[in-house]
Amino acid sequence: MGRPASGEDAFDRFYGATAPAIRAYILGHCSDRDAADDLFQSTYIRFLRSRMASQPDAPEARAYLYRIASSVIADHGRELQRRRRLQTVEAPPPKTRDPTSTLAESLALREALRELSRRERQLLWLLYAEGFSHKEVAKIMNLSRGSVRVLAFRVRKKLARSIAERGPDSEEVRA
Amino acid sequence: MTAPRTDPQRGKLPDEAVADMLRAEFAREIEVQCSRVPGAALIRLLAEVEERNRRRSAVALLESWPQILVPATVAALLVFWREDASGALDALLPLSIWGFSWTAGLGICAGLFTLLALWPSHLIRED
Numbered sequence: 001m002g003r004p005a006s007g008e009d010a011f012d013r014f015y016g017a018t019a020p021a022i023r024a025y026i027l028g029h030c031s032d033r034d035a036a037d038d039l040f041q042s043t044y045i046r047f048l049r050s051r052m053a054s055q056p057d058a059p060e061a062r063a064y065l066y067r068i069a070s071s072v073i074a075d076h077g078r079e080l081q082r083r084r085r086l087q088t089v090e091a092p093p094p095k096t097r098d099p100t101s102t103l104a105e106s107l108a109l110r111e112a113l114r115e116l117s118r119r120e121r122q123l124l125w126l127l128y129a130e131g132f133s134h135k136e137v138a139k140i141m142n143l144s145r146g147s148v149r150v151l152a153f154r155v156r157k158k159l160a161r162s163i164a165e166r167g168p169d170s171e172e173v174r175a
Numbered sequence: 176m177t178a179p180r181t182d183p184q185r186g187k188l189p190d191e192a193v194a195d196m197l198r199a200e201f202a203r204e205i206e207v208q209c210s211r212v213p214g215a216a217l218i219r220l221l222a223e224v225e226e227r228n229r230r231r232s233a234v235a236l237l238e239s240w241p242q243i244l245v246p247a248t249v250a251a252l253l254v255f256w257r258e259d260a261s262g263a264l265d266a267l268l269p270l271s272i273w274g275f276s277w278t279a280g281l282g283i284c285a286g287l288f289t290l291l292a293l294w295p296s297h298l299i300r301e302d
């Protein structure tokens with residue numbers, strides 16, 4: 001794309017600052033690593049095609065990137081559902097897991113996180129991994145600010161209860 | 176990871192402790208990904224290839240639509256001239272209030288369609 005070298009530098013800086021978080025975000029919603037890699041690439045390709053590509057230093061660029069990633073993940077989820085409906089007899093694809101994440105699988109938090117819905121995990125990530133404000137999260141997730149606040153409160157409570165209920169396993173987390 | 180305290184009364188972890196745990200967990204997940212993301216140059220290259228493919232398919236579409244449109248226009252004209260004789264155009268009476276000359280109108284439309292259809296493919300071939 002015919003952007004000047006300085007534009008490429010700006011994108012490279014933006015990419016360096018956001019790529020690990022975006023990849024982790026996508027992997028949190030998609031257990032198939034190959035598919036996650038495709039979604040990761042699609043996210044940045046769509047970003048580069050957007051008007052925001054010329055101003056990656058803009059403060060709203062990060063939130064915009066997350067909006068793209070969320071939309072890409074949602075599209076992928078719908079596609080998987082459609083395929084599952086069409087191939088009801090076919091066995092589900094084998095899950096390739098991140099080897100480092102398996103180390104932490106025994107942790108109560110990870111187990112509790114897995115029990116959450118896609119939307120709930122998305123909300124937690126945007127709030128606690130990215131530190132977005134309720135207003136920004138509302139914009140990314142197409143919700144009202146009030147809904148974000150209520151949902152965040154409920155999810156935190158749910159998570160706390162889930163961790164506490166794990167009994168001996170949660171001792172590991174508490175220690 | 177910070178050690179969250181449980182509330183012995185209700186068996187729940189304090190809200191802020193959960194938030195701390197989440198921050199630590201997510202930070203760890205991001206750190207793991209730092210060495211696994213492809214370079215920015217690769218992503219830019221992929222975007223360029225994608226863009227080129229998109230342009231190519233747009234050109235293919237431009238080249239293919241006259242093949243459908245021109246015969247369709249000619250066929251529509253033929254049908255019109257045949258149906259005109261049988262008075263089938265009475266259904267279009269409201270439009271004829273304007274006193275529009277259908278034959279001339281359709282002739283002009285067909286000419287414009289053909290022009291529009293051939294123009295982009297002609298341009299593309301000259302490229």
